[in-house]
Amino acid sequence: MNRRTFLRGACGVMLGLPFLESLRPRDAKADPATTPRRFIAFFMCNGVNMDRFFPSTRYGALTAASFGADRAIAPLAAYRDRLLIPRGIHMAPRGFGWDPSAGDDHAKGMGCKLTAQPLVQGSQYAAGISLDQFIANRINPPGTPALTLMVGAKTPNVRGHISYSGSEQPVSGENNPWLAYKDLIGVTDLDEEALVRLARRRESVLDLVGAEYEGLLKKKLSKADREKLEMHFQTVRDLEVDMGNAGVIPRELPPERTAEMEAIDPATVSFDAEFKKIGRMQMDVLALAIATGATRSATLQWGSGAHGPIFKWDGMSHEYNHHKLSHGNTKDDDSGSAVDGYEEMIHDIDRWYIGEYVYLLDRLAGYDEGGATVLDNSAVVFMNEVSNGKVHDFRDLPYLIAGSCGGYFKMGQYIKVTREPDTLQDEDAPHNQLLTTLANAVGCTEEGGGPITNFGSFGKPGELDDLKA
Template identity: 30%
Template sequence: MRPRLISRRRLLQGSLAATAAIPLLNAEWARGDESSAPKRFVVFYTPNGTLESSWMPRGSGNNYTLSPLLQPLEPFKAKLIPLRGVNMDVVVNSNIGSEHARGIGGLLTGRALLRGNFRSFNSNNAGWSSGISLDQHLANTLKPPTLFRTLELGVQVRDAEVRGRICYAGPDQPIPPREDPYDTFQQLFGAATPGPGGADAMDRLRAQRRTVFDILGEEIAAVRPRVGAEDRIKLDAHMQSIRDIEQRLAGGSGGVETAGCTGPALGERINLADDANMPAIGKLQMDMAAAALACDLTRIVTIQWSYAESEHLYPFLDLRGNHHAISHQWDTEGKAQYSKIHTWFAEQLAYLLGKLDSYTEGDRTLLDNTVVLWVTEIGESTQHALTNMPFLLAGSAGGVFRTGRFVDYLANGGRPRQHNDLLLTLANALGTNDTTFGDPNYCTGTLPDLT
């Protein structure tokens, strides 16, 4: 008998939704009414700008060399598009908020800040952004058939004012990121929501989760004979990935270091307030982001590291000063310390790209079917610049973007382009018919030389 077609949405609504859905398979039964893998959008935000001279690649087009700060991304060079000559003029001339606040507020909205009472650097008049962010606009417009319209993840963001928000449901409507990986795991893959009851409740949660994993294992075992060898490998790898995440959260063997842990939640809980735990927290969030995309639990993810004008400490990099202070230490030692932080963030992006690239989808990978946008709120850190922003794309959104090239809009006397046009280009690449995005006074059309 011909096996009944099972749509991805139906899989997500069934028992698999309690822990994890099967990643995209080649087999017809798993595709249902989708003829090709969907496109995904990921934002990767890091704070405090960059050192332009050490960030911008050398060369042009596909004949380019990654700069020192981008060296960790070398394995993915063929899937990158670093950009030069993109300005954020929409917030350059605003007198509301510091450059850091203006930058992060307009980063995904393409609009200036509203007036308010938030303190940002030497300014006390900053409010929230005056527009919707691209991620939320995509969700509203494309209406992806996923359990989660969008997934906002944070890594020690801490700031609850304008400096700590990149996502907006609309003007004056910030969306806070999920900063607790334990909560993230529970919402994405957990079997139940624990209520009051302390250790007994957590024991029940673990028992329920083990039961669901057993059910998932049985269903996968039943499915495996019906799919090809490539899909069997994918199923096994996905199951192991989810188990690895749960094991690390529960403090089992192979888990993260748990120095400074508190509370008996999901085993030995990482202290989320300890700066030394930033790498462990970030890795958990990135692993879950990749799994959620592969599961088709969501198609739109933002990952926010810290906050604009971040004063985060980096003891795991053997640095003593805070990030913002180091970014303005303009001597040789300060630039070396700042470069160390920026290189570390590039390493984190490389880790995420590697996770996405590990999922195969037909003749492409999950990374190929995604476009990742790496952004920060200012350009040259020593100048608080909002011009020539160090933006970078990774992945082709299913073949839309022509990757493996350095796109320099300032080459040969070229003129700067607006970041509103970059946001519009991304929106169109992902499936919208928009002709403008953000403030229309700063949006003239899609950027050339990207698609």
């Protein structure tokens, strides 16, 4: 049985399973070289509070002190041995109009971040494929694109897109977790019976694969594999319950439209009040997709550039949206008045996002793959549109890499990758080199064979060798 194993059930439902050691042929040995490696981008907008984001400790091994209570990364303390923090990376093409590209710095921060390509005059969309889709083309099953998810409101232009299938071909992130989930379980085109059973009767997809599930449990599974299956199915149950409680799965379907299940009004799913709830569902869907081999490349985009929610949860009670706070102003165009204490508010937002990043890492770390976890075999990259949002700075970008991607990356390190004395620089360490490194980490190769030498049309060839194990 291969790693992309399904339970196939009624109405065409297919549910992917995690890797089960017990089903490996007896004479097959665990081979780290053939273990699937994955890339996940965890993308947020509008910059961070740079004074309190990175460790305050020296470069080198991460310690408990690196995650001090005043640091945005404090919630990551438990992952310090599975974390790599590079410092001094700048975006290519550069912002501030220093490199030829259409669009303002917000547009470039969104469209160039995963492409390392300029924006095209006119459309202002990126002139090339993004890393996530490039990886999917190289290592996913044929015809399987990267999973592209979003939380919050979609801006219908370059500021609402980070993923590209090609030049001026943005991929719109799915912000409805029920639609993403239907696609994951293989029932995008549900027939009437499946819709009735899943929605009106409130059955679970687990009910539809029940016979095969019972057959699986009769096999000689190890205690660890049985626990893994239970965790996997509990995740599915919890995800369905959460989506149902959120109104994402309708309790009743109009009889005349049962074949077209609309999960939720886009105007509702993108409301600020749904931001955290939908985000958690999306991360559950993403973890399931990665763990079951549905894809080996995914992006999760939180909000749109020059936008973002008004944070009114988890102890925050802000009056202005994320973009306004990033400028410390009551107006998006800086024509308003100053917002007192905005730096602390930005720090609270940064710390909240790090907490959600930890939630995703916890999900991925819960799946064992024969001596390592899905997280260990992945590179989960926290990234932002810009660094200092107040000035739209493209230098000293905030990156975090969780997971060694099968041993490709160093772990437990805080590394200055630029040779310049100041990390706020644009002389070396362009971000396209990080994209190149990530492409090679998951096992991509050039068309004629050999490692990827240069991803994107801006920056410099080669990898960020200081990050490699």
